[in-house]
Amino acid sequence: MIHFATSFEHPGLTADDRRVPEQLAQRGVPTQVLRWRSEEDNRRVRAGDLVVVRSCWDYHLHTEAFLAWLDQLTGRGVRIANGHERLRRTLHKRYLLELEAESLARIAPTRLVGQDDAADLDELIEQLGSADLVVKPAVSLSAHGTWRVASLGRPQARARFAGQVRQQDLLVQRYLPQIEEEGEISFVFLGGLYSHAVRKTPRAGDFRVQADFGGSHVAHLPDKCLIDQAARLLDGFADDTTYARVDAVPVDGGLVLMELEVIDPVLFLSTDSGAVSRFCDALCA
Structure with missing residues (x-):
């Protein structure tokens, strides 16, 4: 049995993911949705089952509970796509500094x-x-709690930063103007192999590429040299992943990594005709 983990806030699969269990059913593979914080749903999971984290988009608000849930599944002999330890390691954005x-x-x-x-x-x-910096929580998703220092006056920015750092670890990064100018590329890998990519751009006047903030995406065919760079990064850190998304910004002919998403990334399956089949191949493997 394959369980697609979601949340109480997003209990069903996204439109992008919904075609995956449909195709798995055609292959004779049973699936069901698992709301990760539901005791009732978790009782249905058996040793040897596979849990695939998909729209658990509240884990950053319940970090300790999420990690305890992963521990509990592993202790019961449940398999977790991408591996318990890799999900745990990438939950906190310090992993970016470790990769560097x-x-x-x-x-x-x-x-x-x-x-x-x-x-x-x-x-x-x-x-x-x-003075143009981006502040983001070290445990976060979809740009939750992320802001740009230059968009505020210095006294207001100081106060916001001081208040936020008392609540959580923060990552502070130099702003990359290329995000507004050219956007961010998401390279999707399925079964450890490059599958497809999209280019994400923010709405006018913003720097966040997420749809929650008005960002948009289109199918994109990156230069082979950029695909190779993304693949080398994956080979060095996560070569046996079932699914992964490398988010990066091209700068001076190379990639600047923004995120290596292996927990519950949107995979933009609808932008490539063969992506659902490749995802199913990776899950079945």
């Missing part, structure tokens, strides 16, 4: 600021060499 330290990825100039750190916004502006 391992020379696996190039990222924007970044500082991780913990709740107990004494750093203030002015110090970070000096360290990163720019």
